[in-house]
Amino acid sequence: MTIFRTWRSGAAAMPAVCLIGLSFCQAGEDTAAKAPAANAAGSSIQYVPLDAPAGTSQAVIVQGQALVHTRQLLPLDREGKIVGEGAVDKQIEQVLNNLDAVLNASGSGLNKLVRLNIYAIAPATVKGVREQLAKRLQPDVRPVISAVLTPMTHHKALVAVDAVAATNDPAAAGQAVALQRCETVSGDKEAADAAILPRGGVAYLSGVPAEGGLAVSAISKSMATLLKTLSQLQLTPANIVQLKLFLRPAVAADEALRELKRSFPNQMVPPVVFVEWIAMAPVEIELIAQLPVKEPTAESLQYYTPPDVRALPTFSRVALIRGEQQIYVSGLFSRVAGRGEDQARDVFAQLQTILDKTGSDMRHLAKASYYVSDDDAGRGFDRVRPQLFDPNRPPAASKVMVFGAGQAGRTLTMDMIAVGKGK
Numbered sequence: 566m567t568i569f570r571t572w573r574s575g576a577a578a579m580p581a582v583c584l585i586g587l588s589f590c591q592a593g594e595d596t597a598a599k600a601p602a603a604n605a606a607g608s609s610i611q612y613v614p615l616d617a618p619a620g621t622s623q624a625v626i627v628q629g630q631a632l633v634h635t636r637q638l639l640p641l642d643r644e645g646k647i648v649g650e651g652a653v654d655k656q657i658e659q660v661l662n663n664l665d666a667v668l669n670a671s672g673s674g675l676n677k678l679v680r681l682n683i684y685a686i687a688p689a690t691v692k693g694v695r696e697q698l699a700k701r702l703q704p705d706v707r708p709v710i711s712a713v714l715t716p717m718t719h720h721k722a723l724v725a726v727d728a729v730a731a732t733n734d735p736a737a738a739g740q741a742v743a744l745q746r747c748e749t750v751s752g753d754k755e756a757a758d759a760a761i762l763p764r765g766g767v768a769y770l771s772g773v774p775a776e777g778g779l780a781v782s783a784i785s786k787s788m789a790t791l792l793k794t795l796s797q798l799q800l801t802p803a804n805i806v807q808l809k810l811f812l813r814p815a816v817a818a819d820e821a822l823r824e825l826k827r828s829f830p831n832q833m834v835p836p837v838v839f840v841e842w843i844a845m846a847p848v849e850i851e852l853i854a855q856l857p858v859k860e861p862t863a864e865s866l867q868y869y870t871p872p873d874v875r876a877l878p879t880f881s882r883v884a885l886i887r888g889e890q891q892i893y894v895s896g897l898f899s900r901v902a903g904r905g906e907d908q909a910r911d912v913f914a915q916l917q918t919i920l921d922k923t924g925s926d927m928r929h930l931a932k933a934s935y936y937v938s939d940d941d942a943g944r945g946f947d948r949v950r951p952q953l954f955d956p957n958r959p960p961a962a963s964k965v966m967v968f969g970a971g972q973a974g975r976t977l978t979m980d981m982i983a984v985g986k987g988k
Contacts, residue, residue, distance in 0.1 A: 608764070608889075610679060610731055612707040613923055617895060620699030622707040623915075624923045625679050626985075629889045631737030632679065632762045633671045634807040634853065636836035637727045638663045638750070639719050645751035647721040653690050656723050657697050663750050664726055665701075670747035671759045672734025675701050678708035680729040680893045684715050684840065688973045690724050711896030711980040713936045714969025716841045718818035727807075727838045729893070736761050742806055742855050744833045755826060756834040760806045766856030767891070768804075769884045769932040769982070770794060772811065772963035774846040783848035784810075784824040791852055792828065794871050794883060802828065804855040805835045811849040811965050815841035821848070843966040851963050862887045866929055866984045868958060878956035879947070880964075884931040886984055891931070892923050894981040898972045905937070905945025908977050913953055916981060925983040927953055930960035932982040936967050942977035 608629030615623040640648045640656035641663070649655025661675070668674050675698070683694050691712040702708075708728075717725055736743035744757035752758055773790045777783030795801065812821055818839045825834050835852075842849070865888035868881040876882075897915050899908035920926050937943040946964060954960075960981065970978040 610677075612705070613919075614707055615919065615922060617707070618695065620695065620702060620707060621710050621895065623709070623895050623919050625707075625709050625893045626923055627679055627731070627891045627893065629764055630731045631734070631764050633668060633673045633728075633730045633732045633734075633759050634762060634836055635664065635667050635727045635759045636752075636757065636807075637684065637718070637725050637838040638667065639717065639722045639725050641719070641751045643749060643751055647719060650721050653693060653723050654697075657690070657693050660694075660724055660726050661697060661701065664728055666749050667745075667747045667758045668728070668730050670749075671732050671745045671761055672737065673730040673732040676703050676706050677731040678702070678706060678728060679731060681708050681710050682727050682838070683710060683712040683971070684717070684725040685712065685971070686714065686717070686723050688714070688969070688971060691971050694724065694726070709893050709895035709980070711934070711978070712971030713840065713967050713978065714938075714971055715967050716815045718815045718839050720816055727836070732761055734761055737763055739763060740857065742804060742835075744835060746833070753822065753834075756822060757836050760835050762806045762853075762855055764889055766858040766885065766887045767806070768798060768800065768854040768856040768886075769961040770852045770854065771880055771882050771961040772809075772849040772851035772965075774844070774849040776846055777848070782824050783846065784821055784850070785827060787848055787850040788825070788828040791850060795854060797871055798856070798869065798883070798885075800854055800856070803832060806853045806855060807836045807838065808834075808850060808852050809838045809840065809963075811840050811842040811844070811963070813841055813843070813847060815839055840965065840967060843968070849963065849965070856885055856887065858887050865890070865987065866931055878959060879950045879954060880933070880959050880962035882961065884961040886931055888984060890984055892920075892925055892983040892985065894919055894983065896971065896978050896980040898970065898975045898978050902974045905939070905942035905976060906948050907945070908942065908975065909945035909949040912977070912979055913949055916979075920983060923983070924985045926986050928955050928958045929986045930981055930983050933960040933962035933979060934981075935962060935964040935979045936970055936977065937964065938967060938969050938976045942970075945977060946979075
C-alpha cells in the first residue's frame with residue numbers, strides 16, 4: 566500500500582498547506598486554506614500551519630492512513646534508568662530518541678508525525694520539546710502539538726510524550742489492530758509500546774470516572790463500563806488502540822497498569838497514557854478503538870449513547886468515525902489572559918476558524934480534550950459549550966482539572982479531532 570500519496574493537481578496549489586513529501590510551505594505564508602475533496606482511493610497527510618509556531622501546524626488532515634498510537638514515553642534508558650537527572654534538555658533528547666525508536670519499530674518515524682502530546686512540569690519544557698523536535702524534522706513535516714502540565718509517573722522525570730504517526734508497517738495492511746513492543750526501549754513486556762490502527766473507522770469513548778474499594782478497584786469499574794459499551798458496538802478489547810488514564814497520584818501508574826492487565830487477560834495491554842488530575846474520583850479512563858467499516862455510510866460521523874445512559878448536550882458518550890479522514894487540531898491557548906469564560910470563547914473562536922479552513926465545522930467534531938487548572942476555567946468551558954454545540958452532535962470528550970494548561974498565564978487549553986463536513 567502506498568502510504569504517502571499527494572492529492573490531485575487541484576489540491577496541490579493550496580496556500581499554507583504542506584503535503585507530506587512536498588516542501589513548499591513556510592511558517593509565514595498566507596493562512597487561507599481549504600481542504601480538498603476526500604480521495605478514497607488515495608492516502609495523504611496535509612499539514613495546515615495557519616499561524617502556528619514554526620515547525621508545527623494548527624491542523625493536520627489525515628486521509629486513508631494507517632496510524633500508530635504510542636504509549637506515554639519517559640526519559641528512560643534501555644534498562645529503565647532516568648537519563649539526565651535534573652537536566653531538562655537531556656531528558657527531552659532522550660524522550661524524543663525513545664519516541665523515534667518506538668515509531669521506527671512500527672514502520673513509522675518522526676518524519677511521519679501527525680500529533681505530539683507533551684506532558685511537562687514547567688511551560689519552558691514544552692517550548693524546549695518544540696525546539697528540539699523541529700531540528701529533527703524535515704521542513705515540510707509540521708505536526709499538531711498539545712501540552713499540559715502534570716506530575717510525571719517517574720518522580721525524577723521532567724517530561725513525557727505520546728504521539729500519533731502514519732505507518733507503512735506490513736501489519737497496517739491487515740484488518741486488526743497490531744500491538745507492538747520495541748525491545749530497545751524500556752517497558753513492560755505485557756504492555757504495548759504502540760498500536761497500529763488500520764485504515765478505516767475509529768471510535769472515541771469519553772472518559773468514565775469511577776470510585777473504587779477493597780473488592781473492586783476504580784480501574785476495574787471504569788474498564789467494565791467501557792468494555793460494556795464496546796460490546797454494545799460489537800467491539801472487543803482486541804479493537805482498543807489506546808487508553809488514557811486520569812489518576813491521582815501519577816506515581817501510582819505502575820499499580821494502575823497492573824490493575825489494567827486484568828481487563829486484558831489474553832493480550833498485551835494497549836498503549837497507555839497517564840495524566841495526574843485533580844478530582845474527587847481517583848480514576849477516569851477514556852479510550853480509542855478501531856471501528857471496522859463494512860460498507861460506506863451517508864454520514865461519516867455518528868454518535869452513540871448507551872441505552873442505560875442519559876444523553877447530554879455538551880458531550881457524547883461515543884463518537885464513531887465511519888470514514889477514512891480525520892482532522893487533528895492543535896492544542897489551543899487563549900491569545901489573551903483573562904477569566905475562564907473569556908479564554909474559552911477565544912479558543913473556540915480559534916477552533917471555528919481552523920475548522921472552516923479545513924472543510925469542517927462545529928457539527929463535525931469527534932473528540933475533545935479539555936484541560937483546566939482551576940474552577941473558573943472549568944466554568945468557562947461549561948458556559949461556552951452549550952452556546953456553540955448542536956445538542957444532538959457534541960463530541961466525545963473528557964474535561965479534566967490538571968496542574969497547568971501548558972502555557973504560562975493561561976488556565977485552560979483544548980484539542981480536537983474532527984472530520985470534514987462533506988458536501
